[in-house]
Amino acid sequence: xxxxxxxxxxxxxxxxxxxxxxxxxxxxxxxxxxxxxxxxxxxxxxxxxxxxxxxxxxxxxxxxxxxxxxxxxxxxxxxxxxxxxxxxxxxxxxxxxxxxxxxxxxxxxxxxxxxxxxxxxxxxxxxxxxxxxxxxxxxxxxxxxxxxxxxxxxxxxxxxxxxxxxxxxxxxxxxxxxxxxxxxxxxxxxxxxxxxxxxxxxxxxxxxxxxxxxxxxxxxxxxxxxxxxxxxxxxxxxxxxxxxxxxxxxxxxxxxxxxxxxxxxxxxxxxxxxxxxxxxxxxxxxxxxxxxxxxxxxxxxxxxxxxxxxxxxxxxxxxxxxxxxxxxxxxxxxxxxxxxxxxxxxxxxxxxxxxxxxxxxxxxxxxx
Amino acid sequence: xxxxxxxxxxxxxxxxxxxxxxxxxxxxxxxxxxxxxxxxxxxxxxxxxxxxxxxxxxxxxxxxxxxxxxxxxxxxxxxxxxxxxxxxxxxxxxxxxxxxxxxxxxxxxxxxxxxxxxxxxxxxxxxxxxxxxxxxxxxxxxxxxxxxxxxxxxxxxxxxxxxxxxxxxxxxxxxxxxxxxxxxxxxxxxxxxxxxxxxxxxxxxxxxxxxxxxxxxxxxxxxxxxxxxxxxxxxxxxxxxxxxxxxxxx
Ligand SMILES: Cc1ncc(C[n+]2csc(CCOP(=O)(O)OP(=O)(O)O)c2C)c(N)n1
Ligand code: SF4
Numbered sequence: 001x002x003x004x005x006x007x008x009x010x011x012x013x014x015x016x017x018x019x020x021x022x023x024x025x026x027x028x029x030x031x032x033x034x035x036x037x038x039x040x041x042x043x044x045x046x047x048x049x050x051x052x053x054x055x056x057x058x059x060x061x062x063x064x065x066x067x068x069x070x071x072x073x074x075x076x077x078x079x080x081x082x083x084x085x086x087x088x089x090x091x092x093x094x095x096x097x098x099x100x101x102x103x104x105x106x107x108x109x110x111x112x113x114x115x116x117x118x119x120x121x122x123x124x125x126x127x128x129x130x131x132x133x134x135x136x137x138x139x140x141x142x143x144x145x146x147x148x149x150x151x152x153x154x155x156x157x158x159x160x161x162x163x164x165x166x167x168x169x170x171x172x173x174x175x176x177x178x179x180x181x182x183x184x185x186x187x188x189x190x191x192x193x194x195x196x197x198x199x200x201x202x203x204x205x206x207x208x209x210x211x212x213x214x215x216x217x218x219x220x221x222x223x224x225x226x227x228x229x230x231x232x233x234x235x236x237x238x239x240x241x242x243x244x245x246x247x248x249x250x251x252x253x254x255x256x257x258x259x260x261x262x263x264x265x266x267x268x269x270x271x272x273x274x275x276x277x278x279x280x281x282x283x284x285x286x287x288x289x290x291x292x293x294x295x296x297x298x299x300x301x302x303x304x305x306x307x308x309x310x311x312x313x314x315x316x317x318x319x320x321x322x323x324x325x326x327x328x329x330x331x332x333x334x335x336x337x338x339x340x341x342x343x344x345x346x347x348x349x350x351x352x353x354x355x356x357x358x359x360x361x362x363x364x365x366x367x368x
Numbered sequence: 369x370x371x372x373x374x375x376x377x378x379x380x381x382x383x384x385x386x387x388x389x390x391x392x393x394x395x396x397x398x399x400x401x402x403x404x405x406x407x408x409x410x411x412x413x414x415x416x417x418x419x420x421x422x423x424x425x426x427x428x429x430x431x432x433x434x435x436x437x438x439x440x441x442x443x444x445x446x447x448x449x450x451x452x453x454x455x456x457x458x459x460x461x462x463x464x465x466x467x468x469x470x471x472x473x474x475x476x477x478x479x480x481x482x483x484x485x486x487x488x489x490x491x492x493x494x495x496x497x498x499x500x501x502x503x504x505x506x507x508x509x510x511x512x513x514x515x516x517x518x519x520x521x522x523x524x525x526x527x528x529x530x531x532x533x534x535x536x537x538x539x540x541x542x543x544x545x546x547x548x549x550x551x552x553x554x555x556x557x558x559x560x561x562x563x564x565x566x567x568x569x570x571x572x573x574x575x576x577x578x579x580x581x582x583x584x585x586x587x588x589x590x591x592x593x594x595x596x597x598x599x600x601x602x603x604x605x606x607x608x609x610x611x612x613x614x615x616x617x618x
Contacts, residue, residue, distance in 0.1 A: 023450045049449045054475035058442040061435065061472070065446025068433050069413070073450065091436050197431035197447075199454050201410025210425045212416075212434035 003178040008143045008168070009034035011179050012076065012102055013042060015150035019185045021072035021100070022048030025062040027055055027081060030114045031170040032104035035076040056081040060088025067097040068211040070196030072154055074100035078170075079108050079120050082128070089163055090129030093228070094213040096195070098157035100150070101135075101165040104173035107339045115339025116170035116260060121316035124167050125288040132225050134232045136164040136239060137287040139258040143177035145285075151182055156239070160231050161195070167287060169312065171260040171341065235289050242291035243283040245269060250303040251280035252355045254329075256295055256321045257310040258284045260341060265310055268347035278303070279351055287317070295324035304329055306354045310347060311335045376400035378409050380429050389582040389589025392420060394546045395488060396427050398556045399457070402563055403430070412455040413447055415440040419461035420494040438469020441476035444483040455567060456483040462503040463493040466526050470502075473532070477572045480537045484562045485574040487528060489604065490581040498584025502526040505599060510584070525603065529576045533610035540565050540573040541610040545601065547580070547593045554606075571612045578604050 006014070013035045016024065024043060026036045036052065043050040049066075053059035059075055066073040077085060082103045092099050105120045107113035124137045136156055140146035146168060153164040193203045197211055215221040246269050257265045262283040269279045282298050284291050299307045307329050309318035318333040325331050334350045336342055342350075375381070378400035386392045403409050409430045416424040418437035425432035435443050440458035447456050465473050465487050473485065492510055493499040499512040503525045507516035517525075529543040540562055544555035555577060562573035578600050582592035 025446065025449075051445070051449055053442070053445075054471060057439070058445075058472050058475065061439040061442035062446035062449070064439075065415075065433060065443030066450040067446075068443075069447055069451050069454070071450040073446070087436060088439070095434075197413045197433055198451065199411040199413070200430055208425070208429055208431050210432045210434070212425065212432075214422055214434060 003180045005176055006143065006179050007034060007174065007176050008146055009104065009173040010038040011143050011147050012150055012166075012173075013038040014181065015147040016074050016100070017042065017046060017048070018181055019072070019151040019154045021074050021154055022046060023066050023071055023073040024049065024075065025051050025053050025059045025066070025073070026075050026077065027053050027059050029078045029081045031106055032076050032078050032102070032173045034173070035102070056084035057087060060085035060092075063099050064088050064092050064095070064097065067092060067099040068095065068197050070192030070198050074102070076102040076104065078104050078106050079117070080111065082120060082123065086123070086129035089135070090131050090133060091213050092163050093133035093135070094131065095211050096161040097211065098154070098161055099163045100153045100157055101163060102150070103165060103167050105167065105169045107337060113339045114170065116312060116341060117337055117339060118169055118259060118261060118312040119314070119316070119337055120167065121287065121311065121313055124165050125290070125320070133228060134162075134235070134288055136160065136162060136235055137167055138164065139167045139285060139287050140172055141259055141262050141283065143172065143175065144179050146172055147179050147181060151185060154185065160235065162231060167259070169260050239286060240289045240291050240294075241285040242294050243285060244294070244298070245281040245283060246273070246278065247280045247282070247298055249273075249278040249280060251278040251301070252303055252305045253279045253351050254298050254304050254307045255279060255281040255310055255351070256284065256307065256317065257281060258287065258317070261310055261312050261335070264341055264344055265347055267344040268351065271344055272348055272351065277352065277355075280304075290320045290324065292320075292324040295321060296326060296328065299325045299329045306330050306332060308332045308334055308351065308354055310342070312341065313337050376404045378403040378429055380427050382426050384427055385423060386420065387583045389580060389592055390420070391490075391546050391577070391579040392488065394552060395486065395555075395577055395579070396424065398546070398552070398559055399459075399486065400428060401556060402560045405560065406563055406567065408455045408563075408567065411453060412457075415443050415456070415458040417458070417460040417464040418495070419464045421459050421461065421488065422495070424459055438464050438467070439472055440464070441469065441472040441481070441485065445476050445479070445481050448481055448483050452482065452569070455563065457563070458483065458485045460485060460487055461494065462487070462489045462491065462501045462528075466502045466528050477532050477539055477574065478535050478537050480539065480572050482566050482569055482572065484566050486559065487574055487576040488579045489528070489576055490579040491525070491600065492581050492584045494581045494584055498581070503528075505603065527604065529574070529609045532574060538571045538612045539610050540571055540612055541576075542608045543576040543578065543604060543606050545578040545596065545606060547596050551606075565612060576604075578606070
């Protein structure tokens, strides 16, 4: 199959189908309602399940119920909706069920705006709901990558028996780009009989499966949390993904940026190069696990004077960047969070000001 | 000859944690008997609530999911939509269903989801120590209505069976109780009808069971039975509120 021109939101819906996920529950919210609109047509064609729930709270539990039966299932929403789903996400992570969530972020807090934003970084990477759990967080920078990430998300969710979230922004959802869909994935999770409530009669063991999250005994709960932690450590070891850009150059500044924002940074880096100013970039493709080592290494390069986290949020990822840089270089933040994406010119200017300063800014640097 | 009294296969051998005189245990047994009689244990998924019955899965011998507070009907929806061949029921208290989970139950019933809800109405939040519920009777003292439920501030107790039977979508809704043997027989019949409608793929079904909580009512088990008969049953009247059969006839 060749390339087709598709809107990000529709491509995300199609990618899930090709990943063998025929079950979708959702509640409308801008800027991602096109996913539901697309799937309300498409899923019945392929014998799938489409249901518009009564709220995001209910949707997150429809996902939980279906996932606990061992079926592939997913939902899409945007920031305020993900806040409501966070209760369910905490339960799904606790119950160790695989499920895929997509957040096409808009500006917040509160109702905020409907334009692109990256302000849910903390919510996605540090929790969102209550308790000690983590999500595997993937951040696409374009429609093609969104498709690939959605298709990878299902097997990953099943491997780790943990929810995976795709963190995109309004631009990724709304823009049209040519995409090529990878081959269909084989559809069914393999080991589900050990835990899924798919009807005792269908299983060899003949024992009931119970999907639960209440663990009253403190030792058992502690062990459960240690087991979850082990999974998250395994993600940190095996699932970090990032894209280096212009790191072979002798850059004076290093940008860390993801999603739509990183595309603008890339243009800024190219334009700066033409002016003889070298800047490198590490673009995290997974936000949890975070490419800490890659950033530390890139920051440690002799030529590098400053590391700048460029995000469409008021300084969220910068905390992880600081943590990664471990005080080796000063760390700065640059960004906006109203819905306007900074232009390449603005980024060039910002980078120049950070690099030209004689005494490096130490505003965000904890130990440097 | 003579009938043998045996433990239903669908009921486990564990002793329950329910207080003396609590009717949760009787209701569990009725569910287990019906599941045995229908021969569906191998494809049944129960959903436990947040409430005194949160550990219900310890007392049954088939698959179970444990919901968050009030969300069981959304979980049941998720299961039935992706696995319509499974027999699914939610087991919910009145705090769970009629307060925090009111949205979920109304919409599941209105969509006509093909699962069954066993709704245990004991007029209080049992598990958390007897706080006021939407179903608490006027003047009834609870730990958060120490002077008795004041209907000027709090309104009248919610009648779930009546409320849900106003929905135009076909469904089966009946209110029963289990405070004496003849009522227990009727309650079992209602649960069996509810599960049967589900297995036939016909409609949403809900059986409200007017239940006891002697511990939080501050009554002995016998007093609790009497209070149920004298105070609750006149307000929460027993009977069939909605049936898919009557709708088709009319
Ligand atoms: C979101 C949330 N809020 C509050 C609670 C605390 N809580 C646990 S059980 C319960 C009330 C249960 O009462 P009911 O549904 O009437 O069942 P019963 O215990 O009487 O059988 C509450 C409020 C909770 N677990 N989760
Ligand atoms: S507290 Fe009430 S509802 Fe809970 S087990 Fe005891 S009697 Fe039953």
